[in-house]
Amino acid sequence: MKILVCVSNVPDTTTKISFSPDNTQFNTAGVQYIINPYDELALTKALELNEAAGGGTVTAIHVGLADAEPNLRKALAVGADDAVRIDMMPVDGFQVAAEIAAYAKDKGFDLILCGRESIDYNSGIVPGMLAEFLDWPEANVITSIGISGNTAKIERDIDGGRESMELQMPFVASCQKEITEPRIPNMRGIMMARTKPLLVLAPQGSEAPAKVASYALPPAKAGCKFLDVNEVEKLVELLHTEAKVI
Amino acid sequence: MSVLVFAENNSGQFKKAALEAVSYAAAIASTMQTNTIALVLGTMTDEVASQLGKYGAEKVIKLNDASLDVMEGHAYAKAIAAVATAEGSKVIVLANTYTGKAVAPRLAVKLSAGLAAGVVELPKMEGGFEVKRTVFSNKGFASLQLTSEVKVLSLTPNSYKLVESGAIATVENRSAAIEANDFKAKVLEVKKVTGKIPLTEAELVVSAGRGMKAAENWHLVEKLAGELGAATACSKPVSDMHWRPHDEHVGQTGITIKPNLYIAIGISGAIQHLAGVSGSKVIVAINTDKEAPFFKIADYGIVGDAFEVLPRLSAAVAKFKAAN
Numbered sequence: 001m002k003i004l005v006c007v008s009n010v011p012d013t014t015t016k017i018s019f020s021p022d023n024t025q026f027n028t029a030g031v032q033y034i035i036n037p038y039d040e041l042a043l044t045k046a047l048e049l050n051e052a053a054g055g056g057t058v059t060a061i062h063v064g065l066a067d068a069e070p071n072l073r074k075a076l077a078v079g080a081d082d083a084v085r086i087d088m089m090p091v092d093g094f095q096v097a098a099e100i101a102a103y104a105k106d107k108g109f110d111l112i113l114c115g116r117e118s119i120d121y122n123s124g125i126v127p128g129m130l131a132e133f134l135d136w137p138e139a140n141v142i143t144s145i146g147i148s149g150n151t152a153k154i155e156r157d158i159d160g161g162r163e164s165m166e167l168q169m170p171f172v173a174s175c176q177k178e179i180t181e182p183r184i185p186n187m188r189g190i191m192m193a194r195t196k197p198l199l200v201l202a203p204q205g206s207e208a209p210a211k212v213a214s215y216a217l218p219p220a221k222a223g224c225k226f227l228d229v230n231e232v233e234k235l236v237e238l239l240h241t242e243a244k245v246i
Numbered sequence: 247m248s249v250l251v252f253a254e255n256n257s258g259q260f261k262k263a264a265l266e267a268v269s270y271a272a273a274i275a276s277t278m279q280t281n282t283i284a285l286v287l288g289t290m291t292d293e294v295a296s297q298l299g300k301y302g303a304e305k306v307i308k309l310n311d312a313s314l315d316v317m318e319g320h321a322y323a324k325a326i327a328a329v330a331t332a333e334g335s336k337v338i339v340l341a342n343t344y345t346g347k348a349v350a351p352r353l354a355v356k357l358s359a360g361l362a363a364g365v366v367e368l369p370k371m372e373g374g375f376e377v378k379r380t381v382f383s384n385k386g387f388a389s390l391q392l393t394s395e396v397k398v399l400s401l402t403p404n405s406y407k408l409v410e411s412g413a414i415a416t417v418e419n420r421s422a423a424i425e426a427n428d429f430k431a432k433v434l435e436v437k438k439v440t441g442k443i444p445l446t447e448a449e450l451v452v453s454a455g456r457g458m459k460a461a462e463n464w465h466l467v468e469k470l471a472g473e474l475g476a477a478t479a480c481s482k483p484v485s486d487m488h489w490r491p492h493d494e495h496v497g498q499t500g501i502t503i504k505p506n507l508y509i510a511i512g513i514s515g516a517i518q519h520l521a522g523v524s525g526s527k528v529i530v531a532i533n534t535d536k537e538a539p540f541f542k543i544a545d546y547g548i549v550g551d552a553f554e555v556l557p558r559l560s561a562a563v564a565k566f567k568a569a570n
């Protein structure tokens with residue numbers, strides 16, 4: 001199969017978040033960037049699907065600036081055959097989806113795999129928008145996938161349960177935890193990644209209907225009220241009368 | 247002009263997240279001095295549909311088509327977009343549930359609309375349109391400016407208080423503007439967990455971590471959750487060790503929740519875990535280590551052993567429930 005995997009470049013999960021003094025920019029000083037953990041699952045699953053099918057290619061695509069290239073090289077080291085970077089700083093998910101769709105529409109991909117959301121902006125909107133731009137089926141938050149011929153069977157999380165679905169290729173799917181364990185690059189992979197193709201393309205100039213006007217940190221907590229192990233009844237009372245949550 | 251709200255239902259009944267979306271849409275419509283129209287997909291009685299009037303809808307449009315009883319993103323988005331266009335809706339509201347997450351992105355593309363996913367407050371509409379949503383997995387907020395003519399907003403569950411009145415909405419049944427081939431994916435089987443409160447919709451959550459020492463000790467956590475009527479959750483190490491299913495894992499790479507009450511037992515409070523739960527209104531931390539980071543964001547804390555505190559707390563809750 002010919003599979004496209006969308007890769008986002010996100011701050012490491014241990015990052016302490018801060019913003020510029022005027023609250024209009026995310027403060028990137030000292031921040032380590034990683035491949036979005038859900039996208040790592042998508043990449044690993046793509047490789048596994050092709051291994052099971054006995055062949056195929058995996059292309060990793062990223063919409064962003066050159067500082068994301070170390071993570072695209074990492075995707076190549078994990079096993080992607082080639083990588084594409086659309087050279088622009090996207091303003092919202094709509095624009096990211098439009099750019100990826102413009103790239104993918106005439107390339108003959110059988111499948112596009114994404115993470116279920118990025119852990120920085122958490123919108124989870126790129127996979128659905130991409131499917132709509134391409135007029136393809138989509139399955140979001142999938143926890144398993146099996147492909148036979150042109151048909152895929154997936155399982156996905158739904159509100160209060162799980163459902164199984166059948167889709168015809170080509171389609172878009174967004175990966176949830178449980179689908180696989182992320183693959184870590186080995187030395188051979190890292191060596192090979194150095195010479196694999198990383199194509200940089202100019203953007204199509206698609207519009208962004210949304211943009212961040214300002215950021216804010218959550219309000220500080222007033223402080224913790226400590227109670228003794230023997231005061232559980234008092235805790236229940238406080239939750240009722242003071243916090244008013246039970 | 248109008249504000250359209252897609253009120254999702256589960257086997258003919260509305261979920262709380264859908265009712266919150268209706269109240270939220272009605273507040274926006276009131277500021278815009280226009281009407282609130284609720285849209286229902288799938289089979290439902292007029293009587294149940296008219297109840298959306300209570301939460302602020304003036305009119306309910308019902309596409310009473312059995313093919314829409316099961317959610318399929320493409321068909322749903324097409325049906326909703328057709329109604330939004332016919333009603334001249336400038337703002338479309340959905341709940342940010344798994345259904346909303348599947349439908350809203352497609353809908354936004356169909357309508358060339360900006361989408362703010364996971365909003366937590368009413369928009370500011372003087373001289374523009376700005377709406378607040380969480381970013382960095384609850385470690386921050388972003389005010390998103392939407393510049394498109396049509397705007398789509400998906401509301402995080404438990405973020406907006408229900409506003410109830412005695413009003414009844416008029417119900418209009420219409421046929422859906424969809425065909426069989428709009429169902430691009432075929433749903434084979436739906437397995438709903440019964441007798442358990444879905445974590446994403448729970449108002450009260452009891453969560454535990456490695457401090458519980460082994461999977462077989464979870465009956466103590468379940469006992470407290472049972473007494474409270476709460477959902478159960480866990481930390482990442484616990485789901486990684488398969489003590490609990492992955493769909494109970496809350497945190498940056500699990501699910502993000504904002505219940506009214508989050509009780510954390512034997513969870514130290516790694517930054518990734520705190521990110522997923524810091525939006526909770528009230529946090530209770532129970533931990534043997536008084537330096538545990540969880541106490542820094544908790545409202546109430548008990549320094550103590552889970553095996554000692556849990557049975558006592560369950561008994562105290564049972565006593566309270568019996569008295570109230």
